[in-house]
Amino acid sequence: MPTHKKEIMATYKKRGYKPKTQKEKVEHIEEESTTAEVFNTLDESASKTEEWVIKNQNYIFGVVGVVALVVLAIMGYNKFIAEPNAQEAMNEMTVAQGYFDEALNATEKDSLFTLSLEGGEGKYGMLDIIKEYGSTPAGNLANYYAGMAYLNMNKYQEAIKHLGDFSSDDLMLSAISQGGIGDAFVQLNQLEDGLSYYEKAIKTNANDFTTPLYLKKAAIVAMNLGNNQKALDYLNRIKTEFPKSDDAKDIDVLIGKASASL
Structure with missing residues (x-):
């Protein structure tokens, strides 16, 4: 839009302004016509919405x-x-x-x-x-x-x-239930499944009771599966992180056995 036209339109917005020249009058009429069209469109849309609401109110x-x-x-x-x-x-x-x-x-x-x-x-x-x-x-x-x-x-x-x-949201109980499934699979001689559930029990909750218990069970099963490095990693965790647990009592013997088989 030319600068001159913008200035004229801005002037229209001033209260009490009346167009003087013929050109200004024409532009003023055009603007009022556009504004009227906008309001008419809004009125039509509102009317249609009201009609839709009335028609579909049930x-x-x-x-x-x-x-x-x-x-x-x-x-x-x-x-x-x-x-x-x-x-x-x-x-x-x-x-x-x-x-x-x-x-x-x-x-x-x-x-x-x-x-x-x-x-x-x-x-x-x-x-x-x-x-x-x-x-x-x-x-x-x-x-x-x-x-x-x-x-x-x-x-x-x-x-x-x-x-x-x-x-359960109780992490201790959840770990014990996962370990219980591991025990059942081991008894069924499904050692890989048993090891998987022992590892889930280890990850579920770190504490001084269930963690060394299932680390030791996982290590023994890992040795039976021939994965002595994994077994050694689990046994070393018991020795380092849970040295006072019951499962740490014979840990050096198991570490020696796993190391010898590497």
């Missing part, structure tokens, strides 16, 4: 209503169904958990682990809790207990299944 209100019902349903489910179910499941689990704890310290373990799994005294066992309350925290935890019970009963496939179905 649909719009229906969608809003459905969303509101879903939100209310979720809130109601959590308050009146999910929360009571979770508490009920934890209450039902008490007896089965008692059997499990007894079995850990008993001479005859299998019968108590069976009661923990299948129930007794008219109460649910861990398998019932999983079936009836599988979506609750108690149902999830029951998978851990069931998996460890089966592991102690030498039923390794069942142990792998239930421990695999368990998940």
